[in-house]
Amino acid sequence: MLEARIDRPTPPRAGEELDLEALARYLEETLGSAERLAVAQFPKGFSNLTYAVRTADHDLVLRRPPLGANVESAHDMGREVRILSALSPIYPKAPAPIAYCDDPAVLGSPFYLMERRRGVILRAGMPLTEHPSPEVMEDVAHAWVATLAELHAIDPHTAGLDQLGRAEGYIGRQIEGWSNRWLDARLEEVAALDRAALWLRDHQPPDGRAALIHNDFKYDNVVLDPEDLGRVVAVLDWEMATLGDPLMDLGTALGYWVDPDDSPALRGLGLSPTTLAGNPGRAAIAELYARTSGREPGELVFYYVYGLFKIAVIVQQIYARYRQGVTRDPRFAGLDQAVTALGEAALQAIARRRIDRLFT
Secondary structure (H helix, E strand, C coil): CCHHHECCCECCCCCCCCCHHHHHHHHHHHHCCCCCCEEEECCCCCCCEEEEEECCCCEEEEEECCCCCCCCCCCCHHHHHHHHHHHCCCCCCCCCEEEEECCHHHHCCCEEEEECCCCECCCCCCCHHHCCCHHHHHHHHHHHHHHHHHHHCCCHHHHCCCCCCCCCCHHHHHHHHHHHHHHHHCCCCCHHHHHHHHHHHHCCCCCCCCEEECCCCCHHHEEEECCEEEEEEEECCCCCCEEECHHHHHHHHHHHCCCCCCCHHHHCCCCCCCCCCCCCCHHHHHHHHHHHHCCCCCCHHHHHHHHHHHHHHHHHHHHHHHHCCCCCCHHHCCHHHHHHHHHHHHHHHHHHCCCCCCCC
16 A cells, blocks of 8 residues: 555644543543544534544544634534435445534534545645656546546435425525635735626526535545545545536536636646646536536536635635634634735636636
């Protein structure tokens, strides 16, 4: 096994440590043992806080909301557990939940434990020695697209998730909802994002056939087989999953997909390692999805601009929490520049009526 490539946790960041005594009591009451408890943090995520929890008998992952987040909405741990509980028996790439605690007195917020899937997660900024070859990277990209199409083919009724969300009017609700979140989180004017919001409001396509959608599908939310990187073994971070238009899910995925000829500002955001040699470009990814899924993304610019806008709003929400002093994670200090870069890319796509070659 290629041990060097396995995604590994590190000591928890300052201010994000867990109360080990409280966690040990919970594990003893719930799982029967907390012997040799050890906790580390997966440090790369920007949203929910994720920890590796090991005992003599268990190898688990713990997820809890970020500090200062509204746990009643986007960081609803109970909802994520219900999704995984329904999916994991019928979809092997969904990790199975083990336990859920809705009592904030234990660790300061609701949290849950799930099985740990060990494997490789490709992230921006990987050491050069860990870069897959172009041939392997192409296989990874194809497996990633196939997994997205596979996810969209799941029957929500069979999974018991047909009440997960309201499919009718999904696109309109998303544009209104993310526009309102932008206004709530905005600390200063970003004209490009304001213009993108108005354009999205005025150019909405009709809703497509509803499917189960992940809503945050990107390279670092899939786990790859260390012996065969062209095989996805798990899909992570189901907190935003719902029923809706799968092309909106594709749009979010494309929003994370940076091409080598994108602007230096966009490439510098480190959204995903999609600029590595062997990766198809955004337009090719969209074509591959259409062939694999049988869905034709007619209004591709709309879905891509939506993805950029949505990601910008998520980044702005994180930046606002940093500015408010709720989190001290130093990675968040320059996220205002990321918001601007995403907005400028959205305007380029609108002006050029395409999703690639935006800055050449």
